[in-house]
Structure formats: structure tokens, C-alpha cells
Amino acid sequence: MQMEGQQLIPAPQIKVWEALNDPEILRQSIPGCETVEKSSDTEFRASLTAKFGPVKAKFKGHVTLSDLDPPNGYTLTGEGKGGAAGFGKGEAKVSLKEQAGQTLLSYSVNAKVGGKLAQIGSRLVDAAAKKMADDFFKAFSKNVTSSDQNTPLQEPPLDMTDAADLNTVIPREPSKNWLLYIGGASLLIILAVYAFN
Amino acid sequence: MTTETGIGASVRRKEDKRFIIGKGRYLDDINKQGQTYGYFIRSPHAHAKINGFDATEALNAPGVVAVLTGPDMEADGIGPIICGWAITSKDGSPHKAPAHPALAIGHVRYVGHQVALVVAETLQEAKNAAELVDVDYEELPHVVEVGDALAEGAPQIHADVPGNLSFDWELGDRAAAEQAISTAHHVTRMDLRNNRVIPNAMEPRAALSEYDMGTDEITLYTTSQNPHVHRLVLSAFNGVAPEHKLRVIAPDVGGGFGSKIFIYSEETVCAWATKKLNRPIKWTAERSEAFLSDAHGRDHETHAEMAFDAQGKILGFKVSTKANVGCYLSTFASAVPTYLYGTLLNGQYTMPAIYVEVQAGFTNTAPVDAYRGAGRPEATYVVERMIEIGAREMGIDPGEIRKRNFIPPDAYPYETPVIMTYDSGNYALAMDKAQAAIDYKGFEARKAESAQRGKLRGIGYSAFIEACGIAPSAAVGSLGAGVGLWESAQVRFNPTGSVTVFTGSHSHGQGHETTFAQIISDQLGVPIDQVEISHGDTGKVPFGMGTYGSRSLAVGGSAIVKAIDKIVEKSKKIAAHTLEASVEDIEHAHGVFSVAGTDKKMTMAEIAFSAYVPHNYPADVEPGMDETAFYDPLNFTFPAGTHIAEVEIDPETGTTEILDWVAVDDFGNVINPMIVEGQVHGGLAQGIGQALLENCVYDKESGQLLTGSYMDYCMPRADDLPTFRVETINTPCTTNPLGVKGCGEAGAISAPAALMNAITNALGKEIDMPATPEKVWRAAQGL
Helix, strand or coil: EEEEEEECCCCCHHHHHHHHHHHHHHHHHCEEEEEEEEEEECCCEEEEEEEEECEEEEEEEEEEEEEECCCCCCEEEEEEHHHHEEEEEEEEEEEEEEEEEEEEEEEEEEEECCCHHHHHHHHHHHHHHHHHHHHHHHHHHHHHHHHHCCCCCCCCCCCCHHHHHHHCCCCCCCCCCCCCCCCHHHHCCCCHHHHHC | CCHHHHCCCCCCCCCHHHEEEECCCHHHCCCCCCCCEEEEECCCCCCEEEEEEEHHHCCCCEEEEEEEHHHHHHHHCCCCCCCCCECCCCCEEECCCCCCECCCCEEEEEEECCCEEECCCHHHHHHHHHHHHHEEEEEECCCHHHHCCCCCCCCCCCCHHHEEEEEEEEECCHHHHHHHHCEEEEEEEEEEEEEEEEECCCCCCEEEEEEECCCCCEEEEEEECHHHHHHHHHHHHHCCCHHHHEECCCCCCCCCCCCCCCCCCCHHHHHHHHHHCCCEEECCCCCHHHHHCCCEEEEEEEEEEEEECCCCCCCEEEEEEECCCCCCCCCCCCCCCCCCCHHHHHCEEEECCEEEEEEEECCCCCCCCCCCCCCHHHHHHHHHHHHHHEEEEEEEEHHHHHHHHCCCCCCCCCCCCCEEEEECCCCCHHHHHHHHCCHHHHHHHHHHHHCCCEEEEEEEEEECCCCCCCCCCCHHCCCECCCCCCCCEEEEECCCCCCEEECCCCCCCCHHHHHHHHHHHHHCCCCCHHHEECCCCCCCCCCCCCCCCCCCHHHHHHHHHHHHHHHHHHHHHHHHHHHHCCHHHHECCCEEEEECCCCEEEEHHHHHHHHCCCCCCEEEEEEEECCEEEEEECECCCCCCCCCEEEEEEECCCEEEEEEEEEEEECCCCCCCHHHHHHHHHHHHHHHHHHHCCCCECCCCCCCCCCCCCCCCCCCCHEEECCCEEEEEEEEEEEECEEEEECCHHHHHHHHHHHHHHHHHHCCCCCCCCCCHHHHHHHHHHC
């Protein structure tokens, strides 16, 4: 699948960059995230539980960074394994831009999924990924701005079932315009964010 | 004799009561003391090398009994999954059937490929542990479509199969067909695609294996259409256990459509592992596993050329087909696109010259094998689309062109150029009846009325023929079959006059318990509720070849008739002794044995009783009334008929409504008209499903199965189907004692061609299956 998006975060670019470097803020902002570990300057490992419609699995992933341009952006490639649920892998480009005292985060993801995620979840993954991304940014924005005031961090929801419901029109045949690689972007978004560490 | 339950009566199905009240015993209803649960780890990749396998964490997880792999099976000497039919290529070389271990060794070759079995105390524990197994895959290039797989430079799927070509087979006279084409008045040329379908039986595949250490016997319950064949193959080829120490039971099975003929990895693994672990193991496929790993059907890419003279008489027919067989050759995968396909390309017509060549290619997809009709729907589609398109191109009425080409009723036995000998038929009669039933003459007026409403109306024929009752053992043996295709029956009278019939046929929805009981009731005068049909258990039935190819009645029913003949012969001796007459003077009709010209008689029940209580009994006759017969047919049977479909298309939405469907089928003699009609309805639903809705799609770029659930794979529902109008004509088969031909597959064989001919007639444009609204809309809009 391919996914692009932008999110305006009500904080200066340098603060967003720093927050993105705070593993605890990230862990608490990412839906279902359990661990974030840095294995080298350009490599990260993470685990999270995600649910795409009927497919729920614990994913373990690793991400490699390239084209690093702090605090403006970079490219990352990553891969996550969800055991029997399948796998997701792909590439994401992320950039930050100052905009009137706030920060515009832009991302574009090109990902593919395999196994049960592709088989059953394919129609759900797009919507679930978008919902996951939305939830992340909502929680992240709150956590970035509230970290000043020492208020408790906002935990994002885990269950993606609602997202699946957004897409319940059941077509009578698969669309011919199947994007060759469906789904999985959520994982990439999350992995993308890890990479700011 | 009670004609209400005899041959020709629409007796309500005896088996339906237990299904309706929820007392059917399907595989998942069966449980064993101390049973464990199996869960298969499957490849998420279309093609990959396995560089590492680590189950350490899983083995320490709660409830886990074992994690078993392909190398474990190999170490125990368990042989690979086999293909049971050897095909010879044009150049004389045998087909290539690469080793197919039941669990992957070193490589995975399709999404869903079985990699390991996790066995645990509960299903949830098995699934949880499966998450902890780390398989290190190295992805390899893949190919999912047969045309691509056979093209130059395609990824190599098996090291020992160059170019992914399993075989390059031919049948017929190439020179004669090409000569006819080069000199004909008109040649119709078309590329046709027979879309890939997924079987979708109501009950998914399942297995429950149990080992008895005391007797050293393995019992395997499995969803099989042919439990004895399962036992034979699992014993002789896989080496799971000696045949006398392996019992295979296929209880109530919820639909097969061919997909449960085959010996699959999962039941092979369960049968082996139960002894290894000394625990019962249960595995029931989830629907998503069924989509991935049940053998799929069809998937042909064909180029055909049909040559006509100026009157529309067929002069020659040449067909080149590429058949996708998936990543391994399944049990009968090689026979389906060859001897079950090429041999039917003669259709109902006189064709002087036919040539067919088939290239079977491996791809990174699930194995493809027999699916309701198995080769014959593919053949019918090619023949009936080609003659219809030929008629359009030449401006001849499609009914008329068929009539000009029909084999006449006095030409039997009729030898075709593609090695079949049709025994009987009356094709024009079926067409006349179908045309009358649908009011063919009134079609133009109906079309005009539709046009006034902005709708496109179309009508389409399918004059199909099939070869059923597979088949004489000597014939199939000469064509490469690894088994004989006879059937067995044991007719056992109990002392009180009730009867148990043990049949090698297997019922998984066909209604054998009723149809077979009707034969007993008719011939031996036993009330139908006193007849029990027992099937599906190798521990009870002597042997059997099972149910597929619409063979149960023609072959299994004929075996019952042969056993009945033995019962009658013996009963005559007992009656002669008891009634003090000579055997030659005993006459038998419907279970009453009488002395000719007198009122002295005995009933079958009295004779059966005396056979078990032989107080006054002939000294030279064995006590008991229990006879077994094996029947090997003399020929295939050749059901045929004409189906006409009438549709209306909304050019604004692309939706196709089937307005009317007339099916006139020649099934020979009919035992139970209601069951026959039900079988025709079911077949039609599947054929219409293929033509209108169903389509299996693998993503070319990722190799993933995109149509892996009911969200993406569209099955026909009641409101997609019209009210079918089904009639039969009854030209008796001349080669079996019941004169029956088989009806189980007819609808699925005939329907796709009829429906696509109707839709393309309405559109005035050729499109491929499935005729989805999007495709139809594009064609209607001229896009």
C-alpha cells in the first residue's frame, strides 16, 4: 500500500524532534507499543500488539535509517514479523518543517504485507493503518505539549476494530486497482517514528 | 413391491433428518479422551528458502506437546505426498512431479505452505506457541500465473523441473486438424480464460488421529471422499502404517466438490504424529486455511481454433491450453487437464479432426486439482463458447448450428477422434425440449421489450457432454492411472429381514442413503426404512474407490445390483429347497420367490431368516445371507443435455440478472428424480458462481492470495440465482445394469458456457469469466 499524510503538531520543530527522541513519549504514543530498543545509531527494535479486524498479533520489528538530516527528516526501511499473522515491510520518508511556530510532519509510506494480514486483513489494513496513524499523532501531540506541564501521558487506544468498520462495504469482487502492496503502513508509521530516536 | 420407495420415486432423503435436527456427525463433532490440538505454521511468502527454524521458545510455552517439522517426518521415513496419475509428454518423457514433503523441507513454494505442526493441550495454546516459532525465510522470486511461469526467464520453482513445465501432452491428430483449419470456409479463433476457483465446502477439511498402543493401530478420522484411497496411499506411499493397522473413517462430510478426494499434508502429518506422540491429535481447518490450502480448481489459458464449412459444419478443432497446476502435483492434478479434458473436446458433435495440446506449469500457488466436473467444465466451456462464437461470426442461429453438427441418435456407439466411445444419447431431443421450454421463438420479442426499458437481453446455449462413472480400470490404467476405478458393495441381510449395505462410495451430500436404499427396496422388496447404508469406514466396508466424477450410482450402484444378483441366486436355492421345487422353476420379482404356475411362494424376509436359522435348509448352500460384489464398469457413461440461459443486463450498472434457466439433461434412468433435481441445482449454482462471481486472485507482484476470505471471494447466494427449470430425458446407458449416467456435476459443467454465451449475446462483445458488474459495465459502455 501507499500512504501519505501530514500532521501539524503544536510545538516548535526542535521540540518535536526532541520528543521524537524520547523513547518513553514514543512508547506511550504508539498504539499497542510494548518496547522500543536502540540497537545502534541507525538501527532500532520494537514490539507492539496490533489488531486489524480479525487478525491480532504481536509484531516484532526492526528499522534501519538512512538519508539522516536532523532535525529535518530521513528515510527508513523496516520490517515487522507477526508470527502466524504474517509480516509487513517497506519504506517511509519523513520530514519536519517549521510552520508559524508549529511543526508540520509529512510522511509517505510504501509498504507491503504478507500472510494472514494480506489474506484476511487486506481490506482492513488501510483503514486500520490510517486510524493507527491518527491515534498516534493525537496522542503524540498531546504528549509533546503536555510534557511541559508534567501531566500524565495520554495512552492511545489499542483496538483497531472500529477502524475496520469504516470499510464495511463488501465488494462483490476484488478491485482491479489493487495496490500491489496492501496494508502494513501502520507498522511503518510506527517504525518511522521510532527512528527519530 | 412398494412403488413409493422404489426406482423412479422421489423419496425424501433419509439422511436429512439428522442434518436438520443437528445430529449429523461431522468431523469436528468427534472428540477423543486426552486429545491434543494441532495448529499448522504456514508460509507467509510465495517462495522462500528456509534458512533457520527455532522452536525453543514455543516448546517451553504452556501446554505445548511438540513442534514437528518436515525433517522430523523425513527422519521417520515418511514419504512425500504423491500424484496418482502418470502423464506422458509428447516427447515420451514422464511428467515431472517434484517431491512434495507433507511439511516443507528447505523451501516454501506458496503462501499457506505447511511448515510445521504445533501440538498442544488446547487449540489456543497451540496457536499461541505458533507465534513463538521463529522461521528465518529468505525470499525468492515467485510467479503465480501459468503463462508467466512457462515463459522464458521465469523464476525457477523446483530445481529439477526446467522451465516449470510438468508435462507437454497432446491428443488427437494435429496434421488433420491443421489441414481442416487451413482449407476451411470459416475459422473461429479465440483466447479463452477459465478462471481459477476455490472449492468452499461447507465443512472445512479436518483430521483427528488416534493411536492405540495395545493393538498398534492408527485410526484417522478425516474429511475424505474416498477413505480407502486415503488408507492405501498413506500406507503404501507415505508409510504411515501398514494397511491392516490403519483405519480411515470419513463420517458425515459437509461437501467435497472434488476438494476432499486428495491426500493432503495435514491429515498425513496428523496420522504420523499421533503414533509418535502417543496422543490423539485434532486439526480442523479455519476458513482462511481452507482458502489457502484446499486444492483449487480450473485455471486454464486456452487458444482455440474451430474450422467450419459454409453450412456451419465443424471440420476441425485445435486447442492449445496452458494449465496451472500450482506448486506441486496433487493426487489427480495431472489427469484433470488431460484425460478428463482433452477427451471431451468432441462435445456432442461430429468432428472429423481434433487436436489438443496441454502444457502444465508449476506456479507459486496452492495445488490445483479436480473441482466439480474436473476437466469437463473446461472442455465444455471451450467447445460451447467456440461453436456459439462461430455461429455469431457466420450469422447462423446458435441452436441451428448445433443441430447441424449433432451426432445423430442412430450413430451409437460413436467413436470420437479423442478416444471416447459414446454409448447412447439423443442430443436433438434435449435441445428441442429446452427450446420449447424457454420459448426460444419468442426471444426476439422479449429482447425488444427489454430494449424499450433500456436493458440488454441475451440468450445462450450450452449443449454439454461429460464422461462420468470414471471408468473401466483397464482403460484408465492404460492412460496412466495408478489405481483401478471399480467399486464394491456388500449386501447383508440381518436375520429379521432388515438390510445393511456396505458401499465403497462415499456420501458427502449426494443422498446415497436414500438412492441406494431405493435400489434395495425396489429389487428385494424390503421396506426402505429397513435398509441402512453404511459407508466411509475402512473398518466396515471391504474396499472402495470413493465418490467423484459422478460415479457413485453408475459404478457403486451397479456393484449393489451385482451383490443383489448374488442374493437372489442364493435365495432361489433356499426357496426351491423349502418349497420343494427345482431352482429353474423359481421366479423372483421384488423380493417374492414363487414356484412358476403355483401359488407357492416365500418372501425375501422368510428366506433371510431361514438362512440364519437353517433348520430346514439345503445341505449344499452355506448359511447366512451376506453377499459382496465388485463391479468394474465397461465404459464411462455420457450424460449430456442442453441448457439455455436468458439474462438481462443493466448497461448503467453492469449487473446481470438471470431471468430464466432451462436445463434438459439426459441422465439415463433416474432412481430418485427429486435428488437428481437437487444435484442439478447445486451444480448450476457452482457453475453460475464461477461465471458470474467467483475468482481466485493471487497478486502478481507479492504472490499473496488476495481473495482469501469471503470479503474478497464472492460465493453465489440465493438471490443471485433464478428459479431453475429442470427436466430430464432418459436414454438408458447401455453399459451398466441400472442404465444410469450420473448427475452430480452436470450443472457445474454446463452452466458457465450457457451463462457466458447469454451475457456476450446481450453485450454483443466477448468477455472472460467472471462477468462481474465492473467488467460487464465496461463492455456495455464500450470501454
